Amino acid sequence: MIGEIIKAFILIFIAEMGDKTQILAMAFATRFPVKKVLLGIGIGAFLNHGLAVLLGSYLSSVVPISTIQMIAGAAFVGFAIWTLKIEEDEDDEEPKFQFGPVGTVSLAFFLGELGDKTQLTAITLAADAKYPFFILVGTVAGMIATGALGIIVGKKMGDKVPEIGIKLFAATIFMFFGIQKLFSTVPEAYLQVKYVLPVLVILLGLTGFMVVKLFRHRKAGIQSAYRAKAQLLHNYYEHIREDLDSICMGTEYCKTCSGEACIIGHAKKRINAIIEDKEAMIPDVEEISVINSKPFSQAKAMDSLVDTLWLLENIENHSEIQMAHMMRKKMEIILLGKEVDPYECYDAYIEKIMTVNKDLAKEVRRQFNLRKPIEQRIINVGNRISNIYLVESKEGYILVDTGYEAYFETFKSELQKNNIGLDEIAYIFVTHAHDDHVGFLNQLMAETTAQIITHHKAVPQLAKGQNSFKGGCSTRLAWLFCQVMKLAGKGEHKFQPVEVSDRFLIIKEQNRAKIEELLSGKIIDLPGHTQDSIGLLLNDEILFCGDAVMNGLPSRHHIIIWIEDILEYKNSWKKMMALDYRKVYPAHGKPISKDRIISNFKSLKKIKSYRLSS
Template sequence: MIQEFIRSLFLIFMAEMGDKTQILAMAFATQYRVKKVLLGVLLGSLLNHGIAVALGSYLSNIIPINTIQIIAGVSFVGFALWTLKNDKEDDEEENNKSRFGPVFTVAMAFFIGELGDKTQLTAITLSVDAVYPIFVLMGTVSGMILTSGLGIYVGSKIGDRIPEFTIKIVSAAIFMFFGVTKLYTTLPPIYIQPIYIGGFFVVIGISVYLLLKPAIDARRRGELSPFREAALTLYEYTHQIKEAVDEICLGEGQCGKCQGSSCIIGYTKALIRQVIESGEFEKIGEWQGFPESLEKNFEEGKVVESLSITLTALTQHLSQEEMLFIHKVRQALEMVLFGEKIPFNGDLGVYFEGLKMRGTKTAQKVIQRVEELRSA
């Protein structure tokens, strides 16, 4: 019972490491709250794998158990090779907003995206000889949630430094081990002969080479896989602004005792930290203008850089909550540079016109830097 749960969780977890499930989860996490994304993953996977487990349990009643074991062994070998496939998934699901809300949108994306995929087929394979199919379902769904959650967390913390290639090799090796073991113990003795075993591994070796060659060539060219691209995007989005704002802080050496969120830059740092750590936007204190901290000698160049990065982020595909967060940061930095909040209606051109009306060199620096960042 518990063994079936753990095996199912482990195999699904390894199968989806670096696969499109994590790419989808990470992309959705830049549009919706993490909790809503994971709830959507739960519902979508539960429906998808529920169908798979039901089908697998039905097949076990009409197909002899030895035949099922052989099919399972062949399937696991196939899943191992499938894991090595160089995926180039379309991102249409992530790039379109849905009128049905975040949970339904994510659930449908995962349900449709996993139809006929190796995780659904793995769920079928695991359930055909399971004594407790419900525990197989619990394990596969748990594996999907853990993989998605880890993808979001790791992507936001270390960006493109994820050893995706190594993970794919390890995942494929695990599936291959289960597949070969099943075949060795269930195939008729006539097929367990050196000539057949040698031929099998020659075919597997050639297949592995052909499947890995595109990924190896891409790595030599310095190309990023879809998973690493998604991780890098999420990492940059959550950390670039933080790093830039951290640079503004004068430190206790120049500033004296830290005022924390009573200082306009301290408030901004706390706001960013809250979003990064919890994945949610929450108001930190009340906006009171911070008159004392506005008199501090913050380095103009660093504030210009931070505001420019923040304005560039506003041109990206953001959720409503993320927009609120970015605007809070923007307004704080505007107060430091110009002593006032500048209206922003979503049109960067109109905003630039408002900056130009201030007639200052600082305003020109911000406009120039934003244009450089957008063209980079």
């Protein structure tokens, strides 16, 4: 009897580690008292597993016990493999209808566990149990314990969760019970080497495959939904606590501390209570009616507001996360003098702030965007034939190259579509001085205050206003394309000469590090296509390579169609192969993975130069 409770508890506890319902427990704990969340988990699990136990008990009355045990053994082996499966990044499965804290959590867990491995485990255990009710007691207790651990992990441990170790341990437990049951129930006629050996080989092979995949997943830096959510919550709590300590300027400025009567004092009390699982013990208090007389750090308040908005956009059903909205409102009072309600979604929120303080709204949007992964901060305002990239950075937008001169008006239209002003462009990064890369540079210099960053070898070519014709085409197809362009009257490749002024940051060895600091990136020399070719590496993820590679006709194997120096070009490819990044963004064509560069290098070894006739 006690043994069945313990067995059911252990198996369910292990099976739920890292599961989506544990994520639900963390999410609900950000908006409801922990005790009510755990009670809701218990009720939801009781109803769900109660059905499972009834079904399992029914099976035991109509199916021979030996057959049930054999099925249970096979099921446990299956659960072991299932446990090793990589958890996909699923959205939290919360119900649309709300019934108060306990009712909402109960319904979520009842629905979330339907057909899940824990419900199937409960069926399997009940089918083989002498006391099915005690199986139910054990499974419900296991669910509550796992939910409690999830809440603690989410709030205190963050990314320190030993996820793979937990999965391996859980899989081992299931496999042990499964194999034990199978060997004790399978007929002796089938327990011969010729039958057992192939099954063991298949099991070992499948298990090995799943484990290798799990470790590769981890090595690639891919987090499960559970771990990512735990880290997000943990980082938010800790970062907000640090910000709150900095927002208050101290009694040196406001003379007396108002404690919880102060808007920041109250927020600090609430955040500390949440981290220590004592939120329900902190009553709501009325903030002081006049807060402008109290000095606060506007920069830190802005940082806290943006962190809160980021959390709201990354956790499902953000409108119900009371703690986050409490922080949002307090920061709004500090920054705007009033609350901005109701909060529907990020885009609508920014529009509301625009009506109150346009400059503040722009700054919120900028800081929010900077929290996005680098690829989500790249906008192509050109076209796939000739790409023009905008990348949002701390100082403003970095523009990677311009297009042909005739494209300038279209370029400005594209900026308007993306709600970006010309004045928001801080830097223009010129990968090399060709007509399709600096065509409307003069117009941009006239209408912006952006600084231009280019290689020192580009200066003579910019002053000349024409592409260099040193070198030749990389393939016969490229040669034919150039001849067609020449016949069409587009073979001169001229552009408006550009006069280098004090707005230019000319890259030399002496100032390279300083310019890289401005760009928050690394400048990569990529000569070969031209002598002045450079690339920009951001976040060790994205490489803007200009014409070091090309994606699309008349290029073949991603090799650019014009090369000034084949040896230097090959060396630039070797450099790109050695760099640490994920994807190349070329000036022509779609982005390319680093693997494609590596796999096509063999084709680069065979290229020749086909010169154009004068």
